[in-house]
């Protein structure tokens with residue numbers, strides 16, 4: 001019996017001793033499954049290939065990943081949860097066939113002993129998605145560290161997209177109804193209603209209702225530019241209010257109910273103009289104005305998420321496909 005145990009221990013030691021080379025050269029499935037099996041509605045959907053890597057801890061074939069030789073300036077983010085993980089400035093060509101970085105963004109990458117007993121697995125600290133392995137002591141770069149990452153675990157965003165929140169402003173009648181349709185749109189992080197385009201600082205709802213402040217009831221939308229864009233949101237805007245009505249929207253009449261796309265820069269201005277042109281070609285007599293975004297004054301709390309709080313539906317806005 002003792003002999004059997006001794007042989008088994010020896011075999012185990014021998015196995016660990018020669019077990020997998022520093023790099024997996026083949027697609028392999030890990031044995032350990034963690035909380036990353038769990039479906040979370042906030043995570044991005046994964047293809048079967050991505051799931052095999054990120055959830056089941058596989059390894060993509062070397063020299064096949066889209067980021068292996070990728071050299072653009074920007075940030076690599078988690079495919080599953082969008083967390084920022086690696087900067088392009090830390091990427092280098094190790095020749096191993098997988099994207100290699102000699103550093104990670106602080107606190108974003110977690111290390112765990114690999115079940116193979118030899119390597120160190122790396123995971124997204126936010127969602128526990130499998131990324132690859134980390135190796136040290138190879139003296140490739142002064143940091144002497146190689147984060148060896150599967151391309152399938154990553155997405156890449158360019159510098160102007162790294163701030164993953166952007167704002168846009170639309171006025172299209174009663175802001176309760178505009179907000180109702182935007183707050184559930186894809187890529188929208190949050191919405192807020194308020195006033196813009198007038199001359200009175202810190203206006204109240206009652207003041208704006210007089211039509212004498214110059215303000216339009218306006219909605220601010222904060223969105224994730226990796227998931228939606230200004231054009232998509234502006235199209236939605238034209239489809240949830242009637243852009244042909246002048247200084248009114250349904251029963252609400254007055255300049256405070258005028259239709260406006262407020263732009264932040266020339267590219268937004270051009271997008272708004274292009275979409276209005278498209279609508280005009282379709283025969284719509286568009287009354288919507290394009291105006292430079294000005295200071296936004298948030299409205300009183302009782303106007304925020306109005307329909308959701310009241311559990312009723314807008315009287316003044318409805319969706320109608322126009323593009």
Ligand SMILES: [Zn+2]
Pocket residue numbers: 078079080081082083124125126127128129
């Ligand atoms: Zn993640």
